[in-house]
Amino acid sequence: LPPPAFDKADLQKVFADIIPSYSYRSFEFIYNDRGIQLNNGPEDTVEIRPALFQIQAKMDGSDLLLADQAENKALKILKIAAERLHVEGFLQCAVSILASVDAPEDDATAFMAKKLLHDEKQAVVLGEGYFGGGVRFRRLREDQSGEDALSIEPFVDQPSLVVNHQIARGATTAPIGFDQVSTWISDGFDFVADKAMRLLSE
Secondary structure, eight states: OOOOOOOHHHHHHHHHHHTTTSOOSEEEEETTTTEEEEESSTTSEEEEETTEEEEEOOSSSSSOOOHHHHHHHHHHHHHHHHHHTTOOOBSEEEEEEEEEEEOGGGOHHHHIIIIISSOTTTGGGGOTTOOOOOEEEEEEOTTSSEEEEEEEEEOTTSSEEEEEEEEEEEOSSSOBOHHHHHHHHHHHHHHIIIIIHHHHHO
16 A cells, blocks of 8 residues: 655654755655655655655756755754654665766776777677667676666767666664665765776776
């Protein structure tokens, strides 16, 4: 059965508590008034509804965010919503860090073929016009609580690469708390800044 709807007054209080710290241009009720969405554009949104709290923070927009500022923003909004809506923990958590990186020699497709796929002749077997559209690396957690993944793709029509690092975790012995979420966000930024960039520069 779907979880019960949040109280509309509590949802409005969530919005009122977020706005002093982070301004959003639009606020609307969604899913038959079961949740809310705050919006500053397609890459800067907050969605709060039963069984899903989702925050998307654009770091290179008009309000430039560094890694620790993006982490603080996500955690503060999560905490406000959880406190107002009486949510004590989470059963699943996903952190995704998306970065655009300049490709060497301004050719993302050639870089993918030569450096990451190591054989630009492979795509030719498929027919004219095919090219390596990306690579994906995965690591499964030994405790079966989730996985880490890194994908790298050429950005279509631009000389850059799209780097996407994802951390997915499920609750095992207890609900997921804010300290764990904070650690995963920090780990994700560190991974992209260090190991992912080293992979691209080798």
